[in-house]
Amino acid sequence: MKNIESDIINYLQNKDDEVTIRELTEQFHMNRNTIAKYLQALIRRGDIEVTQFGMMKIYRMSSRIPAKGMFHLVMDPACIIDTERNIVSYNTYFTELFSLKASNRKLYSPCTLPEEFYQNDLVDAIIQGIHGEISEKAREMKISGRLYALHVKILPLILEDNTFGCGVIFRDESRVQKLSSFLEESEGRYRAIVDDQMDLVCRRAPDLTLTYVNKAYCEAARRTSDDLLEKKLFPFVLTNLSNETESIYRQITINNPIIEFNTKDISSNGQSRWLQWNLRGFFSPHGEILEYHAIGRDITPLKRCEEQIRIYQQSIEYLVQERTRELQESNKRLLEELMIWEKKEGRLLEREMWFKSIFNNITEPCLLFEQSEHGEPSRIIEANKSACHILQYSHDELLSMVSTDITTEEHWHEYLECYAKQFAEDQVIRYPGVGKRKDGKNLHLEISAQRFRVGKKPLVLMICRCPEEPV
Structure with missing residues (x-):
């Protein structure tokens, strides 16, 4: 079967x-x-x-929706009604909207239609839904003393007992309605503010016809809004430059939505007038241009100032040339002195390279420390290749360490008690020491240490000898 x-x-x-x-x-x-x-x-x-x-x-x-699937599709208040016009099931959002008793808040608790349903021919629409008619309508309903703006959708259903019914879905659009009203009020306030602006403001449709002009725009163009709206006009551009201005509008894209450009025309007094325009395009989610918004500002005084500045610059050029000649002579003398200093610096760098080469090629491990306030060596500032090899650290690792990182705690206390004080006398001291390698093994070392100064900075040089294998 x-x-x-x-x-x-x-x-x-x-x-x-x-x-x-x-x-x-x-x-x-x-x-x-x-x-x-x-x-x-x-x-x-x-x-x-x-x-x-x-x-x-x-x-x-069948074009009907099974009743069981309905509650998985909506997150709005919803209920299912049978042919007897009884509510056979509803979701929790429905109980909250219609303030049903807590004892009835079960997904399948049959009950009669709430009295709020008997408003605005909702019951008639439900009957039509039971007979297979889909309906969708915005309705104002008073529920628990509060007025709601609801979007009500009624869908024919097949109930679990194979009888016909319908589902009713309520979407609360009260807040959307308030926002829409607020948007209209904001648009009105925006237009009132823009009309009082000194700047020239206009909007254009995708075909470049004017859809809005403010009062300042009309006055500057010496035309009424009726003369301008719904027309493809560029009143602030010389006739032979209209095509160029139109091409600027066409350069607006979703990736380049803002362009700034200047236009020139002749004002009513016969003098040249310059306007600076800030042009912005508004696009749909699909990238299609919806509208152009342009704000113009009279920059004629600025252009005249630029012309005056150009004249002043020409008069200053002579003085600049004279000063340039004097500076060139001074620079020549300075260059000669710099060349002398560069030679001295080169010799110093060469000596430094010699000393580093000698230091790195000493076969015994050598370490150079800064001296702390108490006379003992502290931060490692240089290590030769032999020291890196025997301690198993890289050069950069050693330069980031202090003396206690490469010796045992016991030896460090012995060093402080027996040998550190001898540095106060600027003597070369020799003593047995214990070094700690990267792998944790200890090295018995014979150490020669001497303190000296580089400028005012006291330093300690330690040269080590390892007579036996690490322990």
């Missing part, structure tokens, strides 16, 4: 038109009564629908 039902459903899905029982009997080679039983079972399940015209029945795939 299941196979026959599946075959009937597949056949109806592939058919563009409705079918009769006669067509199905011919298709499946069955008698009329057997096909009718299968069709009745599919109707009860809600898989197909039947429409009767006189004595003839027409079958098609």
